[in-house]
Amino acid sequence: MIQTGAAAALHVAVIIGSTREGRVGDSVGRWLMARIRRRAEIEPTTIDLADFExxxxYPCEPTEQMLDLTARIGVAEAFVIVTPVYNRSFPASLKQAIDYAYDEWRAKPVGIVAYGYRSEGLYAMEHLRTVFGELHTAMMRSNVSIDLLDGGFEETHRSRDAEGLGLQVESLLDQLTWWGLALRDGRAARPYVS
Known part of the structure; x- marks a missing residue:
């Protein structure tokens, strides 16, 4: 059970949005989780959409897998979405998963780590901002953009860009933590009104 109150760590769910075979998302997710685990004020968990069937x-009654995902979203206090760019947007698997929950997203902060070739994931980010705005989340200003053009993620995060990516992650996590704790207090003080 997750503690509440000022002393409790912020429960952050890292959602890996790609389910393709040969994807980069799981590598990006592991790299991100390693960075998040350095922070005592965050309790991270991974939600990998490839683990769900x-x-x-869309059925009339939700399946156990749908209910499991929705419950995990409901328990989380903040989110980082790890997504590729597919055809100038984000994957259908991620949209499907986002749509299974509604109230569970509300009044919680969302950050994005996006990757792609040349675009650095920016098209996916812009579409996700629109979707999560509709769900009444607080979108983080700082996000992480990864360009895979120079040989893939493994090379990118070890290259000269590694320091820049690290600074992007730290900025995102600083904002996510501030908003997550502030919105935790806000939800505890009064129910969210949409």
Missing amino acids: FPFH
Whole structure:
């Protein structure tokens, strides 16, 4: 059970949005989790959408997997979405998962770590901002953009860009923690009104 109050660590869910075979998202997610675990004020967990089997058609009654995902989103106090760019947007697997929850997202902060070739994930970020705005989340100003053009993620995060990526992550986590703790207090003081 997650503690509440000022002393409790912020429960942050890192959601890996790609489910493709051969994806980079799991590598990016592990790298991000290693950086997050350095912070005592954050209690991270990973939600990898590749671990779920969702129905192709939206059923009248939610499946156990849908309920499990929604419950995990409900327990989290903040989120970091790890996503690629697919055709100038984010993957359908991520949109499907986002849509399974509604109230569970509200009044919680969301940051994005996006990757792609040349675009550095920016197209996915912009579309996610719109979707999460509709869900009444607080979108972080600082996010992480990764360009895979120079040989893939493993090379990118070890290259000259590694320091820049590290600074992006720290800025994102600083903002996410501030908003997460402030919104925790806000939700405890009064119910969110949409």
